[in-house]
Amino acid sequence: MSKFTIVVDNLTARDLAVEHGFALVVDCAAGRFLFDTGAGAALLPNLAALGIPAGSLRRVIFSHGHFDHTGGLAALAAVEPELQIYAAPGLTCRRYSRHPGQKPYELTMPVASRQALGNPARLQEIATFQEILPQVFLTGPIPRISGEDCGGPFFLSESGPEQDFLSDEQALLLGDGTLVQGCCHSGIINTLEYCRRCAPQIRIRTVIGGLHLLHASPERLRRTVEYLQKLDLQELILGHCTGAAAIEYFQEHLHYPVRLARSGEIYEC
Numbered sequence: 001m002s003k004f005t006i007v008v009d010n011l012t013a014r015d016l017a018v019e020h021g022f023a024l025v026v027d028c029a030a031g032r033f034l035f036d037t038g039a040g041a042a043l044l045p046n047l048a049a050l051g052i053p054a055g056s057l058r059r060v061i062f063s064h065g066h067f068d069h070t071g072g073l074a075a076l077a078a079v080e081p082e083l084q085i086y087a088a089p090g091l092t093c094r095r096y097s098r099h100p101g102q103k104p105y106e107l108t109m110p111v112a113s114r115q116a117l118g119n120p121a122r123l124q125e126i127a128t129f130q131e132i133l134p135q136v137f138l139t140g141p142i143p144r145i146s147g148e149d150c151g152g153p154f155f156l157s158e159s160g161p162e163q164d165f166l167s168d169e170q171a172l173l174l175g176d177g178t179l180v181q182g183c184c185h186s187g188i189i190n191t192l193e194y195c196r197r198c199a200p201q202i203r204i205r206t207v208i209g210g211l212h213l214l215h216a217s218p219e220r221l222r223r224t225v226e227y228l229q230k231l232d233l234q235e236l237i238l239g240h241c242t243g244a245a246a247i248e249y250f251q252e253h254l255h256y257p258v259r260l261a262r263s264g265e266i267y268e269c
């Protein structure tokens with residue numbers, strides 16, 4: 001059993017700082033990890049309020065390069081310079097969301113966090129699914145293999161045609177059955193299928209994190225539920241970019257608990 005403390009989220013269960021972002025502390029048999037760092041301002045105050053010393057966080061896993069997951073690195077590195085960072089290739093590339101009729105919105109990892117990556121020896125690039133410590137697995141880039149409708153308005157420049165497929169996105173899978181997500185831009189069906197293919201020995205029971213279903217079509221939600229119903233899952237703990245409508249839909253249609261992840265909550269699973 002491992003322990004998961006939600007440090008930063010869009011919502012809080014206590015009187016913690018809130019922001020559009022996500023950060024989670026994982027305590028498992030192999031040690032302690034920080035999974036994502038939030039957008040920046042909330043990380044250190046929330047760690048202090050939760051009684052987690054920033055200096056106890058020596059390992060940081062990045063789910064992907066978006067600013068709301070990487071912006072807290074600069075503040076953390078200033079307190080704890082001896083960080084080991086795990087990220088899939090492409091973490092720092094420029095990226096934007098572009099909605100028709102609106103200005104492009106930059107989502108790149110903030111400059112201060114890019115500078116804090118500093119010494120390349122600090123960064124371990126995860127290019128393929130691998131076990132980084134006993135029973136701690138990182139997916140590396142997640143192939144979009146299931147036909148899941150998980151596109152988005154993401155581009156690699158302000159005006160060019162090149163789409164951003166978030167190839168730097170990865171998830172954390174623990175041997176005792178929990179899958180941890182940041183935004184899950186690659187799609188939850190693709191991610192679960194990839195994990196089941198790469199680590200068939202692990203029975204995935206819990207999914208924690210954001211599923212980026214804020215603007216999902218009714219058809220996508222229906223297909224996602226149809227898929228999730230077939231799996232032997234026990235619990236979903238969903239926050240950040242999942243979207244209230246998607247969480248309600250899952251609560252209505254899945255036969256196992258679907259909880260709202262908010263900062264300040266601690267789960268053991």
Ligand SMILES: [Fe+2]
Pocket residue numbers: 021022066068069182183210240241
């Ligand atoms: Fe996000």
Ligand SMILES: [Fe+2]
Pocket residue numbers: 064066183185
């Ligand atoms: Fe994201």
